[in-house]
Amino acid sequence: MTDLLYVAALVILANVAVSAWRVLHGPARADRIMGAQLIGTSGVALLVLLYLIHGSSGVLDLALLLALLAAFAAVGYVKSRSADGAGDPEVAGGEDP
Amino acid sequence: MIADAVTVLLIGAGLFFFVAGTVGFVRFPDVHSRLHALTKADNLGLGLVVLGAALQAPDAATVLKLVLVWLLTLAAAATVAQLLARSALEDGAP
Amino acid sequence: MPASPLILAKRFALFAALWLVLTAGALDGLPFGAAAAAAATWTSHRLLPADRDRLRLHRLPAILPRFLWGSLSGGLDVAARALRPRMPIRPGWVRYRSALPAGLPLVALGGELSLMPGTLAAGTREGDLLLHCLDVGADVVSSVAVEEQRIRGLVAP
CATH class of the missing domain: 1.20.5 (Single alpha-helices involved in coiled-coils or other helix-helix interfaces)
Structure with missing residues (x-):
């Protein structure tokens, strides 16, 4: 099974590469941070696969940490986009879609 | 033995959703559609990979920790998707 | 309080x-x-001030199976649309007037809808929930109403 797990890890790594392309090319700012989100999700999956390969449950703590950091990165990005840097994107108002 | 086969199947299904989500993330024409692909497909893929790993876990504590990984990413995806969708809207995405 | x-x-x-x-x-x-x-x-x-019960989380297990099923079909739906060569999507916006109280209940509904097939919540405007839909031709409003009923069971009176 270990060989199959390594193949799976390679597929996930290919996802990371594609996400990195989105981070570089956008076009919207939100696209770039979404690419970073996908790198986070892929990284968590990669760590879970590494846990299966090596059987060390400390890797799962890393997976939790990465999931947490990816979420906070996105929240930080959204907050930085509002005028006072504190907010809720809803308060900004704007045009109807 | 059966657990191994089910694990391989679940991880395979998880990879399918990862790849499909990433294809959508590349192909879809606007920011919000791309966010659909990211939120739904990639997190489902991760959920299936975690489920496959849970079948191999040696004890209940590891299963709980894997469940925690999955719950955290799911809650984060549902919240972050709403925030990013709104933020992209305020930035003037159609 | x-x-x-x-x-x-x-x-x-x-x-x-x-x-x-x-x-x-x-x-x-x-x-x-x-x-x-x-x-x-x-x-x-x-x-989040601990002054009153906002969501009844002990009711969560009751809606979990339906939620997991929705999440699975949401993933399948978006995967099928992404992988088909013709890419059958018609993205657009739908406004939905929810009867749920603003704040946490509405955010919970938005979060759930964002994992269900075809919908993505982007907060509210003038009290209406803004939903981005992958296919505006589908009957979005009635499926959103079903999810809203489910979340209603979680909201403390």
Whole structure:
């Protein structure tokens, strides 16, 4: 099974590469941070696969940490986009879609 | 033995959703559609990979920790998707 | 409204349980866990005042199977649209007037809808929930109404 797990890890790594392309090319700012989100999700999956390969449950703590950091990165990005840097994107108002 | 086969199947299904989500993330024409692909497909893929790993876990504590990984990413995806969708809207995405 | 000791105790129990999962129930870490759970309870009270019950989380297991099914079909739907060469999507916006109270219940509905097939919530405008749909031709409003009923069961009166 270990060989199959390594193949799976390679597929996930290919996802990371594609996400990195989105981070570089956008076009919207939100696209770039979404690419970073996908790198986070892929990284968590990669760590879970590494846990299966090596059987060390400390890797799962890393997976939790990465999931947490990816979420906070996105929240930080959204907050930085509002005028006072504190907010809720809803308060900004704007045009109807 | 059966657990191994089910694990391989679940991880395979998880990879399918990862790849499909990433294809959508590349192909879809606007920011919000791309966010659909990211939120739904990639997190489902991760959920299936975690489920496959849970079948191999040696004890209940590891299963709980894997469940925690999955719950955290799911809650984060549902919240972050709403925030990013709104933020992209305020930035003037159609 | 002052903080309710019962709700603070519930939150403390939740954080303590999280600590136990993270440390695999190791006994020698318990004093640190108690301190961490107390600090987390205080932080959570600062961020979301513990003055009243907002969501009835003990009802969550009842809607879990339907939620997991929705999440699976949401993933299948978006995967099928992404992989087909013709890429059958018609993205657009739908406004939905929800009867749920603003704040946490509406955010919970938005979060759930964002994992269900075809919908993505982007907050509210003039009290209407803004939904981005992958296919505006589908009957979005009636499927959203079904999810809204489900979340209603979670909202404390």
